[in-house]
Amino acid sequence: MSQATNMTHQQMLDLIQQLNDYSYAYHVKDDPLVPDAVYDRDYRQLQDIEAEHPEWIQEDSPTQRVGEKPDSGFANVPHTVPMLSLDNAFDNESLSDFDQRIRKLIHAEQVTYCCEPKLDGLAISLRYENGRLIRGVTRGDGLSGEDITSNIKTIYSVPLKLRTETPPAVLEVRGEIYMPKEGFEKLNALAAEQGEKTFVNPRNAAAGSLRQLDPKITAKRPLVMCAYSIGYVEEWEQPESHYEGLLQLSEWGFRTNDLMAKAEGAQGCIDYYEMLNEKRADLSYDIDGIVYKVDRIALQNQLGFIARAPRWAIARKFPAQEEMTRITGVDFQVGRTGAITPVARLEPVFVGGVTVSNATLHNKDEIDRLGVKINDYVIVHRAGDVIPKVVQVVLDKRPEDATDVVFPEACPVCGSDLEQVEGEAIIRCTGGLVCGAQLKESLKHFVSRKAMDIDGLGDKLIEQLVDNELVKTPVDIFTLHEKKDALLAMERMGQKSVEKLLASIETAKSTQFNRFIYALGIREVGEATARALTSYFTELDALMAADQEALVEVEDVGPVVAQHVRLFFEQELNRDTILGLLNAGVLWETKQSVSADDLPLSGKTYVVTGSLSQFSRDQVKDKLQALGAKVSGSVSAKTDCLVAGEKAGSKLAKAQSLNVPVIDETGVIDLLTQYGAI
Ligand SMILES: NC(=O)c1ccc[n+]([C@@H]2O[C@H](COP(=O)([O-])OP(=O)(O)OC[C@H]3O[C@@H](n4cnc5c(N)ncnc54)[C@H](O)[C@@H]3O)[C@@H](O)[C@H]2O)c1
Ligand SMILES: [Zn+2]
Numbered sequence: 001m002s003q004a005t006n007m008t009h010q011q012m013l014d015l016i017q018q019l020n021d022y023s024y025a026y027h028v029k030d031d032p033l034v035p036d037a038v039y040d041r042d043y044r045q046l047q048d049i050e051a052e053h054p055e056w057i058q059e060d061s062p063t064q065r066v067g068e069k070p071d072s073g074f075a076n077v078p079h080t081v082p083m084l085s086l087d088n089a090f091d092n093e094s095l096s097d098f099d100q101r102i103r104k105l106i107h108a109e110q111v112t113y114c115c116e117p118k119l120d121g122l123a124i125s126l127r128y129e130n131g132r133l134i135r136g137v138t139r140g141d142g143l144s145g146e147d148i149t150s151n152i153k154t155i156y157s158v159p160l161k162l163r164t165e166t167p168p169a170v171l172e173v174r175g176e177i178y179m180p181k182e183g184f185e186k187l188n189a190l191a192a193e194q195g196e197k198t199f200v201n202p203r204n205a206a207a208g209s210l211r212q213l214d215p216k217i218t219a220k221r222p223l224v225m226c227a228y229s230i231g232y233v234e235e236w237e238q239p240e241s242h243y244e245g246l247l248q249l250s251e252w253g254f255r256t257n258d259l260m261a262k263a264e265g266a267q268g269c270i271d272y273y274e275m276l277n278e279k280r281a282d283l284s285y286d287i288d289g290i291v292y293k294v295d296r297i298a299l300q301n302q303l304g305f306i307a308r309a310p311r312w313a314i315a316r317k318f319p320a321q322e323e324m325t326r327i328t329g330v331d332f333q334v335g336r337t338g339a340i341t342p343v344a345r346l347e348p349v350f351v352g353g354v355t356v357s358n359a360t361l362h363n364k365d366e367i368d369r370l371g372v373k374i375n376d377y378v379i380v381h382r383a384g385d386v387i388p389k390v391v392q393v394v395l396d397k398r399p400e401d402a403t404d405v406v407f408p409e410a411c412p413v414c415g416s417d418l419e420q421v422e423g424e425a426i427i428r429c430t431g432g433l434v435c436g437a438q439l440k441e442s443l444k445h446f447v448s449r450k451a452m453d454i455d456g457l458g459d460k461l462i463e464q465l466v467d468n469e470l471v472k473t474p475v476d477i478f479t480l481h482e483k484k485d486a487l488l489a490m491e492r493m494g495q496k497s498v499e500k501l502l503a504s505i506e507t508a509k510s511t512q513f514n515r516f517i518y519a520l521g522i523r524e525v526g527e528a529t530a531r532a533l534t535s536y537f538t539e540l541d542a543l544m545a546a547d548q549e550a551l552v553e554v555e556d557v558g559p560v561v562a563q564h565v566r567l568f569f570e571q572e573l574n575r576d577t578i579l580g581l582l583n584a585g586v587l588w589e590t591k592q593s594v595s596a597d598d599l600p601l602s603g604k605t606y607v608v609t610g611s612l613s614q615f616s617r618d619q620v621k622d623k624l625q626a627l628g629a630k631v632s633g634s635v636s637a638k639t640d641c642l643v644a645g646e647k648a649g650s651k652l653a654k655a656q657s658l659n660v661p662v663i664d665e666t667g668v669i670d671l672l673t674q675y676g677a678i
Contacts, residue, residue: 005049012049012056019043019062027068030207032200033396035379036288037320037351040088066142066308073213074146080172080232083123083139085308086291086315092270095292098314099266105311106299114242115272116228116260118289118315121178121206124148125231126158131167133160138210142308151210152177154219157226163253168236173249175227179206180285183222192369200379200392201322202286224285227254229293241295262295273316280318281384289317321383324394325349327376330361330405334413334437338429338523342367342405344378344390352382359388363425364407371395373402413437416571419523421560430564432521434473434573440466442521446474450527450618451519452511452586455504456497464490473577474519477505478584509585512622513540516588520578523564528633531625532556533565538590544569544578555630599628600675607635609652610645612665617645620668623677635660643668 007015022039026032032039043062050057057064066085089095102111123139136152138145152158155177162171179187184202191198199205209221227249229242239245243262250256259279263272269292276290294300294312303312329345342361349356359380361367370393372378377397382388407427411418416431429435432442443462447454454477465471470486480487480502487498511519518530525533536554537543543565551562568574606629608617615623620643621631635642635654642648642655642662655662663671672678 005045005052007045007049009053009056012046012053013058015042015046015049016058016061019046020060023062024068030204030211032204034394035320035322035324037322038324040090040317040320064307066139068141074148074211076140076144077135077137077147078144079125079137079142080127082142083125083145083174083231084142084305084310086313087309088289089314089316092266092273095269095273095314095316096266098292099269102294102303102312106302110265111299112241112295113263113265113269113292114246114260114295115263115269115276116291116293117257117276117283117287118291118317119176119178119226119228119257120201120203120286120288121176122203122210124152124175124177124210124225126152126173126175126225128162128167128171128173130169131162131164133158146211148210150215151212151218152225154215155223155225157224157255159253161253163251167252168233170232170234171230171236172232173227173254174229174231175225175254177206177210177223177225178202178285179209179221179223182284187221195369198369201381225255226257228257228291238297240297242293242297242300243295245297263292269316277318281386286321287318288321289315291315319350319353321352322379322381322391323349323351324377324379327372327374327378327390329374330367331358332408332412334411334429334435336438336441338411338432338435338438340408340411340418340427340429342407344372346378346380349380351380351388352384354382356380356382356388359390361390361405364420364427365425367405367407373398373404375399375402411435411437414573416573417567419564419567421563428523430523430567430571431573432523432568433577434571436472439472443471443474443477445521446519447477447508448519451515452508453515454508456501457504461501473580475577475580475584478509478581478586480505509587511586511588513538513588513590514622516540516581516586517543520568520574522568524561525565528631529556529561531621531631535625540578544575601627601629604628604640605630605632605638606641606643607632607639607651607655608643608645608668610648612645614665614669620672623672624668627672627675627677 019039019042022033046061047063050061050063066083089098099111103109125137125145126133127135135147136149137147140146153160179202181202184199184205187205188198199208206223209218209223212218230238230245230249239248246256246260259276261272263269273290280287292314294303300310300312305311326347327344328347331343331345333341333343335341342363344359344361346357346359361372370390372390372393377394378390379392379394380388381391409418410416411429411431414429414431414435416429416435418427419430420427429438432438440463443466444459446452447457447462468486468490470480470483471477484498487493488495514531514534517534518525518527532554533543537546548559548562548566551557551565552559601624606624608620608631612620624631632639635651635658637658639655639660642651642660644652644662645665652662669678
């Protein structure tokens with residue numbers, strides 16, 4: 001592995017210092033400074049220079065030991081058999097080298113290996129005497145570790161007693177304690193919610209949880225223990241192969257990994273790697289590689305150990321899912337619904353198998369929580385096909401020219417004001433009607449059946465019109481008749497379909513006030529709220545001028561919806577567009593402003609369900625409302641009457657159970673006729 005490193009002695013000493021600092025933060029503080037990939041690279045560099053200059057090897061070099069001595073409040077316990085580290089292979093070539101080395105040493109043509117996923121947690125040794133768990137110890141520095149028995153006992157997959165009548169006198173089981181991905185996400189979500197520090201990855205979360213001085217906290221953490229070898233046994237005949245040893249552990253009640261398998265030679269190992277690499281993203285737990293072990297115990301004993309690792313095993317690492325890089329800037333993207341997402345621009349970095357140059361920062365709260373600044377070094381995480389995200393700032397490496405991330409005050413696409421609802425993390429553009437980023441979505445809504453109801457103007461056509469720049473705002477729809485040639489030039493648009501489209505646009509100009517308000521796509525203003533607003537403010541001017549106080553007077557309009565409405569009408573561009581629509585000929589009949597209390601159905605709440613044959617449900621709702629009724633979407637004890645058409649389902653059942661009067665289509669037509677609404 002060695003290559004010319006051109007490193008001076010002093011540079012090597014600095015590298016050792018650096019690695020020891022990383023190692024201390026990782027092993028003792030459970031709070032790594034840099035991603036493993038960075039540590040591993042520096043570590044290999046040190047190995048290279050030590051190979052070049054064996055006379056320079058220091059006693060405190062990380063290559064000379066396993067981990068760090070713990071510094072916490074747990075008692076220190078020596079291991080009966082040292083808990084070693086593993087040599088690493090980062091490609092097929094070094095794996096083949098490993099296999100060749102083994103074959104040469106034991107003079108064999110082919111070797112059988114036991115392949116196991118390398119679980120990304122932390123190593124533990126469990127001691128059983130006469131079948132009972134008496135102690136659980138962390139790996140520590142390999143020679144001794146921390147006694148964390150009371151914490152271990154809170155983990156359900158750790159047997160407190162072996163499932164056998166004839167246990168070995170003494171058994172030391174080695175395994176990994178890890179946190180499955182789902183539990184990790186939940187734990188982090190909770191921590192973020194409470195404004196606490198989150199864990200960078202499941203490994204850290206597991207380490208932090210396990211070394212809690214209060215076992216009650218450990219008990220609340222979703223930890224799993226998986227056994228991967230027999231470390232030491234007394235008065236028991238060892239099985240002949242490692243694989244059989246795992247089966248024995250499983251029989252005694254330990255969890256073992258169900259993906260472990262035997263493989264023949266280097267090729268078998270490589271095939272297993274390909275198989276597991278495919279599965280990696282879908283596993284419910286993190287793995288950072290594969291451990292290959294010579295399967296026959298007799299051969300293991302013959303091969304023995306070197307420095308800090310067994311000669312008969314090797315860890316083949318997967319490409320790192322976490323890497324360190326620098327943030328060069330932050331872009332603010334506007335989504336289809338107006339949500340503003342900060343995206344970090346990165347110095348390109350190879351992570352999770354691809355080169356990444358952007359990573360999401362989610363929202364403003366996340367920026368604050370991470371405390372990230374431009375020019376900072378950050379840890380980027382990418383697993384499977386998931387969008388890369390920034391998970392941590394490497395504060396230790398913060399440069400002097402780091403500058404704060406400034407969230408924009410206006411939408412970067414359309415310039416409208418931004419809005420953040422209290423209690424929500426998302427910040428949104430309020431220019432729904434005019435914002436280029438939201439244009440396609442808002443147009444689709446604008447023309448939909450319950451809004452402006454423009455027949456023949458489907459989603460596909462909207463996309464085409466926007467892509468061809470024929471429509472840039474909703475107003476442009478009503479001037480399409482001036483662009484007939486351009487329409488005809490579009491794909492799948494013949495003379496006939498263009499004529500038809502223009503006709504239905506013309507028809508749609510005559511609309512209703514509530515449909516118009518609904519069509520504007522104001523946040524959280526659905527059909528029912530649009531109706532409520534327009535029957536309260538019967539004039540557009542009045543609605544546009546209404547302040548918060550006036551708006552909350554409207555039935556079912558709370559402070560949040562009122563804020564959305566007010567902010568929407570405050571935007572100059574939105575106001576211009578509304579004016580443009582009116583100038584283009586959009587109109588509706590203004591209803592006589594009568595005091596709502598004077599109408600025949602005032603104070604009554606109706607629900608309409610099922611299918612009607614003579615009128616659409618919307619038409620019936622309109623007419624009921626015109627008579628002063630409130631139309632609600634769901635049946636409750638407060639409902640005065642349910643209009644049930646054919647095939648009415650759960651609403652009918654509910655009305656019957658609550659003794660709410662029910663009328664059918666004929667009944668509602670009679671009612672509407674009686675009050676002159678038909
Ligand atoms: N980010 C940092 O700053 C930093 C600092 C120090 C160390 N590290 C990381 O720590 C690791 C170094 O630790 P190491 O030297 O113990 O090597 P290792 O973690 O790569 O391999 C040994 C460990 O593998 C685990 N393991 C999982 N499944 C296993 C199985 N089936 N059989 C046997 N062991 C299994 C055990 O916990 C064992 O102790 C590296 O991944 C390194 O990147 C990171
Ligand atoms: Zn915008």
